[in-house]
Amino acid sequence: MKKLFAHLKAAYIFLAIALGIFIVATLLSFKYQDTRNEIFQINKALNLQYVQGLAQNLSEDILRIVDKNFHDELMTNALLHDYVEADLKLFITTKFKDIRLLVKPADTQTCMIAADGNASPSRPCSENEQLIFSEIHDTGEPRYVVDSSEADVWATYYAPIISHNKVQAVIVIKFSMFEQRSILGELAKLGNLIESIFIFFVVIVLLILWFAYFDFKREGDKNRLLQKLETSNQELSEKTKQLAFKTQKAHELFVQASQNLATLNEAQRIAKIGSFDDYLDQDHLIFSEENYRIWEIEPGQAITQKSLLTRVHPEDMGTLAQHINTTKEPHADGMYAFRIMTPDGGAKHILARESAIFDDDGVFIGIRGTHQDISEKVKAEEKEQKQNLLIMHQNRLAMQGEMLEMIAHQWRQPLNTLSLTLFSLYVKIAAIPGVPDDVNALHEKADHAIQYLSRTIDDFKSFFAEDKSTQRFSPAVLLDETLGIIDNRLEQYRIDVNKNYDAVASMQIESLPSELGQVLLAIINNAIDALKEVQIDRQIFIDIIPFGDHGVHIEIVDNAGGIPHDVIPYIFEPYFSTKKDKNGTGLGLYMAKMIMEESLGGSIAARTENDRAIFTLILPGSKPQHPLA
Numbered sequence: 001m002k003k004l005f006a007h008l009k010a011a012y013i014f015l016a017i018a019l020g021i022f023i024v025a026t027l028l029s030f031k032y033q034d035t036r037n038e039i040f041q042i043n044k045a046l047n048l049q050y051v052q053g054l055a056q057n058l059s060e061d062i063l064r065i066v067d068k069n070f071h072d073e074l075m076t077n078a079l080l081h082d083y084v085e086a087d088l089k090l091f092i093t094t095k096f097k098d099i100r101l102l103v104k105p106a107d108t109q110t111c112m113i114a115a116d117g118n119a120s121p122s123r124p125c126s127e128n129e130q131l132i133f134s135e136i137h138d139t140g141e142p143r144y145v146v147d148s149s150e151a152d153v154w155a156t157y158y159a160p161i162i163s164h165n166k167v168q169a170v171i172v173i174k175f176s177m178f179e180q181r182s183i184l185g186e187l188a189k190l191g192n193l194i195e196s197i198f199i200f201f202v203v204i205v206l207l208i209l210w211f212a213y214f215d216f217k218r219e220g221d222k223n224r225l226l227q228k229l230e231t232s233n234q235e236l237s238e239k240t241k242q243l244a245f246k247t248q249k250a251h252e253l254f255v256q257a258s259q260n261l262a263t264l265n266e267a268q269r270i271a272k273i274g275s276f277d278d279y280l281d282q283d284h285l286i287f288s289e290e291n292y293r294i295w296e297i298e299p300g301q302a303i304t305q306k307s308l309l310t311r312v313h314p315e316d317m318g319t320l321a322q323h324i325n326t327t328k329e330p331h332a333d334g335m336y337a338f339r340i341m342t343p344d345g346g347a348k349h350i351l352a353r354e355s356a357i358f359d360d361d362g363v364f365i366g367i368r369g370t371h372q373d374i375s376e377k378v379k380a381e382e383k384e385q386k387q388n389l390l391i392m393h394q395n396r397l398a399m400q401g402e403m404l405e406m407i408a409h410q411w412r413q414p415l416n417t418l419s420l421t422l423f424s425l426y427v428k429i430a431a432i433p434g435v436p437d438d439v440n441a442l443h444e445k446a447d448h449a450i451q452y453l454s455r456t457i458d459d460f461k462s463f464f465a466e467d468k469s470t471q472r473f474s475p476a477v478l479l480d481e482t483l484g485i486i487d488n489r490l491e492q493y494r495i496d497v498n499k500n501y502d503a504v505a506s507m508q509i510e511s512l513p514s515e516l517g518q519v520l521l522a523i524i525n526n527a528i529d530a531l532k533e534v535q536i537d538r539q540i541f542i543d544i545i546p547f548g549d550h551g552v553h554i555e556i557v558d559n560a561g562g563i564p565h566d567v568i569p570y571i572f573e574p575y576f577s578t579k580k581d582k583n584g585t586g587l588g589l590y591m592a593k594m595i596m597e598e599s600l601g602g603s604i605a606a607r608t609e610n611d612r613a614i615f616t617l618i619l620p621g622s623k624p625q626h627p628l629a
Contacts, residue, residue: 029194036187047177048144048157054091055142055159055171061087062101067163070103074114075122081115088117097154098174102133109134114169129172136160137167146177153177272373277357278305279366294350294373296342313339313347337374349378385574419450473513475544475552476505482520486528493532501544509552511619515595519604522588523556523615530560530613547618551602554617562608571606 062084066073074081088099099117102125104110111125111133125133132143136158143158155177161169274291285303292299295311309317316338335353342348354369422443429439483490483497490497524540531538540558547553563571570576572593596604602619 026198029198032187032191032194036191039183039187043177043179043183047155047175051157051173051175052142052159054096055157055173058087058091058099058171059159059161062161062169063163068166068168069106070101070161070169071105071112071114074101074103085115085117088115090117092117094176096173096175098172100172102129102170102172103168104133104137111170132158133170136170140167147174274371275369276371277366277368279357281365291371294348294371295340311340313341315339347375348373349375415450419447422446422450469512470510471513472508472510474505474508475516475554476501476507478513478517479520479542479544479554482517482524485521486524489525489528493528493538495528495531495538495540498539498541500542504544504546507544507546507552509550509619511600515599516619519592519595519600519617520554520556522592523617526588527556527558527560527613531558534560548620551618551620554619556615556617557612559612561613562611563606563613565608568606568608572604 065080065083074084084101088101091099096117100113101115102111103114105112111130113120113123113125115122132145136143137160140160140162142160145156145158147154147156153176154174156172156174159171159173160167161171272290272294274294275288276291277286279286283304285305285308287295287297287303289299292301295308297303319336319338335351337349337351339347339349351372351374352369353372354367356364357366357368359365479499479501483499489495527540531540536559538559540556542557543555545553545555572589574590576590593604596602596617600619602617604618605616607614607616
């Protein structure tokens with residue numbers, strides 16, 4: 001009962017408030033009407049006051065120049081007429097539409113318009129003006145007339161000009177009361193607002209009554225639901241306890257899973273192995289954190305097979321595309337390697353492992369795999385391969401040096417014996433009378449051949465020497481010595497060598513002459529192998545020019561037709577050879593490049609111009625650091 005009374009009391013209070021508002025709105029409506037009429041009266045009074053002042057001023061101004069017989073004075077005196085008309089015209093504005101002066105001739109009862117502010121010619125008054133003029137002439141009182149026929153609100157004020165106790169003329173001023181229409185419009189808006197407020201509060205009252213009715217009904221329903229709610233609360237409390245227990249278990253599992261995920265991410269980071277999933281029903285791949293780092297892609301960015309292909313090294317595009325296409329069908333676990341391009345222009349070596357994903361029904365649904373960054377491993381293997389090749393090359397040179405040492409040891413004594421025997425034979429033959437004159441020349445030729453063999457052995461021993469200490473030497477002399485070693489091959493294939501370095505014959509650099517000689521020998525031998533296959537005037541051109549302060553620039557050119565442009569990028573790679581059927585190992589130019597860059601601190605490059613192969617060697621002349629020293 002208390003609750004019911006409380007609701008009834010609240011409803012009555014709301015009803016009383018609504019009734020009060022309704023009464024106030026009604027009073028406001030009546031007050032609005034009174035205020036509206038009062039505003040009209042004030043506006044009319046103000047307009048009349050202003051117009052009366054204007055008429056008074058015009059009357060005084062006209063009386064200063066004429067005070068009687070207005071009709072005769074104005075009709076006969078043009079100067080006076082123009083002055084009056086100009087005076088009237090002075091006040092013509094948007095507010096004052098028309099200002100006229102009405103006069104009456106002495107011998108007639110009809111008035112005339114003697115002057116017009118709009119410069120209209122003199123003319124008889126209209127019938128309405130005649131009636132108003134007659135009334136004013138008789139009473140001497142002004143008249144105020146509102147012209148409701150105009151589109152806007154216009155009013156006309158008739159003011160008498162009295163002189164010598166007689167109405168001499170009437171000033172007619174037609175003025176606008178457009179502000180009254182504006183005020184009326186605003187008041188109409190205000191009236192509409194008050195009417196809307198009135199309707200609004202009526203609606204509020206009806207809503208309050210509707211609310212009270214349904215509130216009573218709702219209260220009964222609420223009491224019935226309270227009982228059900230209490231029962232439900234008990235059941236909910238029991239389920240909440242069960243849910244709290246399950247939530248605690250779920251939280252513990254989540255924490256454990258988070259720890260396992262963090263451990264997995266850390267393990268992937270250390271091993272540089274990222275994982276991915278590629279489901280057939282999705283248009284993008286799912287990457288782990290480490291896989292984003294490996295590919296150097298912003299984490300969270302959508303990744304598609306097409307976007308991955310744009311990052312693959314051009315030479316490995318076919319390999320990866322072939323494996324991606326196979327993911328459309330179930331296949332056995334696979335492993336393959338490829339390279340990707342990094343945003344800074346570098347490259348990474350990636351090892352991919354893949355396996356098929358099947359659903360519970362054994363249906364193939366996608367691919368799961370890993371990407372491992374093996375760039376450091378590949379670099380280490382390449383470095384190890386270079387070291388092994390260099391060691392193998394040096395071991396071969398050492399063996400060749402030892403063999404030459406043995407050959408030199410075996411040849412020295414026979415050559416000395418041959419030289420002594422030849423000299424003894426020459427002495428005995430020279431003592432015989434009648435010996436031919438050319439015996440001496442034959443002896444000198446034979447002795448020169450023996451000395452050449454001895455020098456050749458010394459040259460080979462010097463070339464294959466293992467001394468890795470830098471020396472000051474002449475590149476021109478070193479080239480001559482290198483050409484001397486292969487002089488027989490040059491003569492065999494009738495190859496002319498054009499040496500364009502006489503001007504720098506005295507120039508010396510500090511470097512490793514033995515290793516530079518090996519590079520020169522490899523390049524010139526390659527040129528000989530190319531030239532012996534062509535039926536042309538075989539030539540080799542060698543130029544030496546200074547480079548920098550202490551360096552040298554060597555250019556070796558042959559006219560064997562040049563190196564194909566699609567082959568040039570690979571000629572310095574290991575085991576690459578264009579002499580597959582001619583016992584080519586593919587290591588000569590590779591070793592030359594390694595020696596130039598790693599042992600001598602210089603560079604080597606090749607190009608083709610005008611069907612000529614051009615090899616360029618550049619030595620800076622600074623003291624190199626030998627990698628195996």
